[in-house]
Amino acid sequence: MKTIAIGLLGYGTIGQGVIKLLQKNARLIEDRLGARLELAGVADPDLTRPRQVKVAKRLLTRDPFRLVRDPKIPLIVELVGDWPGVKELILAALRAKKSVVTANKALLAKHGAELFAEAEKQGVDIYYEASVAGGVPIIRVLREGLIANRIQAVYGIVNGTCNYLLTEMSQGRGDFQTILQQAQAKGYAEANPASDVEGHDASHKLALLIRLGFGVPIRLSQIYREGITALAPADFEAAAEFGFAIKLLAIAKLKDGRVEARVHPTLIPAGSLLADVGGVFNAVYVVGDFVGPTLYYGRGAGMDPTASAVVSDLMELARNYLRGEPGRRLPSGSFQDSRPQKLRVMPQPEVLTQYYLRMQVRDQPGVLSKISGQLAKENISISAVVQRGRGGKTAPIVMLTHTASEAAMEKALKRLNRLAVVQKPIQRIRIETAL
Numbered sequence: 001m002k003t004i005a006i007g008l009l010g011y012g013t014i015g016q017g018v019i020k021l022l023q024k025n026a027r028l029i030e031d032r033l034g035a036r037l038e039l040a041g042v043a044d045p046d047l048t049r050p051r052q053v054k055v056a057k058r059l060l061t062r063d064p065f066r067l068v069r070d071p072k073i074p075l076i077v078e079l080v081g082d083w084p085g086v087k088e089l090i091l092a093a094l095r096a097k098k099s100v101v102t103a104n105k106a107l108l109a110k111h112g113a114e115l116f117a118e119a120e121k122q123g124v125d126i127y128y129e130a131s132v133a134g135g136v137p138i139i140r141v142l143r144e145g146l147i148a149n150r151i152q153a154v155y156g157i158v159n160g161t162c163n164y165l166l167t168e169m170s171q172g173r174g175d176f177q178t179i180l181q182q183a184q185a186k187g188y189a190e191a192n193p194a195s196d197v198e199g200h201d202a203s204h205k206l207a208l209l210i211r212l213g214f215g216v217p218i219r220l221s222q223i224y225r226e227g228i229t230a231l232a233p234a235d236f237e238a239a240a241e242f243g244f245a246i247k248l249l250a251i252a253k254l255k256d257g258r259v260e261a262r263v264h265p266t267l268i269p270a271g272s273l274l275a276d277v278g279g280v281f282n283a284v285y286v287v288g289d290f291v292g293p294t295l296y297y298g299r300g301a302g303m304d305p306t307a308s309a310v311v312s313d314l315m316e317l318a319r320n321y322l323r324g325e326p327g328r329r330l331p332s333g334s335f336q337d338s339r340p341q342k343l344r345v346m347p348q349p350e351v352l353t354q355y356y357l358r359m360q361v362r363d364q365p366g367v368l369s370k371i372s373g374q375l376a377k378e379n380i381s382i383s384a385v386v387q388r389g390r391g392g393k394t395a396p397i398v399m400l401t402h403t404a405s406e407a408a409m410e411k412a413l414k415r416l417n418r419l420a421v422v423q424k425p426i427q428r429i430r431i432e433t434a435l
């Protein structure tokens with residue numbers, strides 16, 4: 001039986017998951033491939049740390065370039081995370097004519113264009129199934145399964161940490177900080193959670209989904225981003241009263257020949273499928289012009305689900321390799337790499353949505369008309385208002401608006417926040433009803 005040598009860079013959480021899967025499912029992989037995937041080396045700067053998953057000592061090295069340069073290794077798996085030299089490492093592998101599997105969404109979102117171009121030049125591949133939604137094979141869905149469709153919209157719950165925090169808040173388990181600390185204690189949130197809770201991680205994943213779904217090589221600065229740190233228990237209670245759940249959504253929509261690109265907390269109908277995606281789970285809802293709405297759901301992170309995606313990429317590359325095609329069976333996106341689409345990204349001020357506004361106002365006559373008056377100046381009309389109890393001299397008011405542009409809402413909010421009757425900065429959350 002043929003053997004294909006694999007070089008693994010990074011003996012961390014996912015690296016160990018990959019080793020475990022290659023060991024545990026070795027027979028199944030052999031049966032399916034007709035060849036053996038053999039770990040030829042594992043590189044990591046720290047070889048002394050105790051690991052859950054063991055590997056023969058002779059395979060270990062501190063030098064990732066040793067594996068990248070080894071002519072006997074045709075396939076490289078990069079799982080080193082945010083080490084600053086990672087781009088050079090992948091470029092070195094590509095230039096040595098090796099195909100690369102990576103789960104590194106941050107790297108691909110920032111340097112994907114350069115890396116994919118190098119892969120094309122060298123006639124090899126970069127596969128990245130694990131970089132979005134962990135074990136959920138959403139890259140293959142967009143690259144292959146829905147390739148005949150014009151993608152109209154993508155809505156993703158793609159950050160498990162945020163979804164866990166929001167699920168806990170929706171169940172009345174406490175405020176953001178309390179729940180974050182509990183999640184950190186349970187290992188569901190990083191010690192430094194900024195990349196997750198500020199929406200950076202979700203926007204990296206959205207950049208990849210947009211490239212696949214719409215053929216647009218988007219810059220991160222073109223994606224509007226807002227995290228979940230300002231959400232309060234009162235928002236979940238009010239949203240539920242209006243029949244909504246709150247999720248951090250990564251949204252890309254085709255509208256009048258342009259693509260909306262945004263990551264922010266979003267009110268979605270409580271009865272929608274995405275509203276039921278709880279805890280650390282991920283889901284991506286994709287609408288194609290022929291297929292209609294489709295939904296992909298599963299574990300978006302963790303050692304085993306992510307290893308499932310990484311090894312599925314390895315097996316695909318191994319199949320190509322066995323056929324004598326070291327790369328380029330599929331373009332790196334869903335479009336021809338050499339012909340990026342002409343679509344433009346819609347500037348956020350032009351995006352149209354409905355809004356939820358929660359405010360603390362002085363409890364006195366005429367307040368509502370002052371507020372609706374300011375909104376009316378920007379042509380924003382109110383579709384529902386609730387006064388939620390009374391707190392002495394102030395009263396909490398929650399309102400939903402009809403569709404308005406982001407620019408109009410920004411102007412209205414500036415004016416409203418200046419009114420003497422408004423006691424605290426107004427909480428604004430966008431609403432998506434099409435789910």
Ligand SMILES: NC(=O)c1ccc[n+]([C@@H]2O[C@H](COP(=O)([O-])OP(=O)(O)OC[C@H]3O[C@@H](n4cnc5c(N)ncnc54)[C@H](OP(=O)(O)O)[C@@H]3O)[C@@H](O)[C@H]2O)c1
Pocket residue numbers: 009010011012013014015043044045046064078079080081082083085103104105106130131134300301302303306
């Ligand atoms: N964790 C998840 O659930 C998940 C899900 C999807 C995608 N991913 C992606 O998968 C990748 C790996 O994540 P992870 O959770 O496995 O991270 P991790 O546990 O921190 O593992 C990374 C490993 O790479 C090592 N490393 C650092 N620099 C290296 C170098 N120059 N050469 C070789 N190894 C090096 C690190 O060593 P030191 O610790 O000694 O620095 C660490 O052992 C990341 O890109 C991440 O975004 C992770």
